[in-house]
Amino acid sequence: MPLLLETPAVRSSIVTDTPARRANVIGLGLIGGSVALGLRRQGWHISGDDIDLATADAALDRGVVDALGVDVKAEITFVAVPVLAAADQVKRALAETSGSVSDVGSVKAAICAAAADTRFVGGHPMAGSELDGLDGAQGDLFEGAVWVLTPGPGSDDTVFAQVASIVASLGAEVVALTPERHDQLVAVVSHVPHLTAATLMGLASERAEEHAALLRLAAGGFRDMTRVASGRPGIWLDICAENRTAIVGVLDQLIAGLGDMRDIISSDDRDALYARLTAARQARVNLPNRVVHPDALSEVRIPIPDRAGAAAEVFTLAAELSVNIASFEVVHVVESTRGVAVVLVDRAMVELFRGGLLARGFRPAVQSLS
DSSP states (O other), X not given: OOOOOOOHHHHHTOOOSSOOOEEEEEOOSHHHHHHHHHHHTTTOEEEEEOSSHHHHHHHHXXXXXXXXXXXXXXXXXXXXXXXXXXXXXXXXXXXXXXSEEEEOOSOOHHHHHHTOOTTEEEEEEOOOOSSOGGGGOOTTTTTTOEEEEEOOTTOOHHHHHXXXXXXXXXXXXXXXXXXXXXXXXXIXXXXXXXXHHHHHHHHHHHHHHHOTTTGGGXXXXXXXXXXXXXXXXXXXXXXXXXXXXXXXXXXXXXXXXXXXXXXXXXXTOHHHHHHHHHHHHHHHHTOOOOOOOGGGEEEEEEEOOSSTTHHHHHHHHHHHTTOOEEEEXXXXXXXXXXXXXXXXXXXXXXXXXXXXXHHTTOOOEEEEOO
């Protein structure tokens, strides 16, 4: 399937009165290529680098990037390489540039520990495509997706706010978690579901050898549940190695849960089965959705205290309370050197959010948008 990209004519039509903002993308696969395209659509000048020279050349030829190599003047560098290679590339970006650095790996604790620096904020966009590599890259890949940021205790507030703003400009919803919490949660919602799908797909494939019609009978539910099994196997070797402890823990819980379900079915306990299925259905229905109506939002203005990582605490608290942050920016007060975080949240959750902020020493002011 051909990649639909911005043509040179479109590229030349981007005209601004100010110099283009500059960014690096190291690793020009699906995610890195999509970051590059998304930023280029906003007029950024993108320099790209990839260990595969053919991929780098293709990215330049297709207009995914403007130049090859690492731009020392870039205000931000995104590292989009496999998780086992990410720490080295983050360190390289920190050494070769003076701007902020973030990565996109799906395992965070190891890299955040190995590349601890005030200019680095770990990240993980929860987005993907049916296509692999550069051919799957698209500028709107992150619209409506959750993008997790994992600041450390010494993260610089300005750097965090900058990375969060750039990520949000790509259409993503920013959620902040500690690296360890991220790895625990992503094992539940991403890593173990992939391994489960692969196991179920393997079972179906084995049975299909006995009954040739089995896979032809696979209905929508089976296809939906096993779709992630079509992902590239290679990246999962690194993911499972880096997040082994959390994945094994969740697999143990899943195995125990399936054992309980087996006992319920074996004993024909209809009440217990109905309760299990009802609880699962209700939990699925209650999965959070993005806020889409401005009149359902409230503005919360939060003076940022003079302590490291304070801005990141706002996002971390929102994640803990299941409060969706629809918009975030940091503004600076003329008569003060401190910033004010301006966030938009669901009006129904604003008092819960306000209470959490007060309990943590913030002094928020709330105002309805309507």
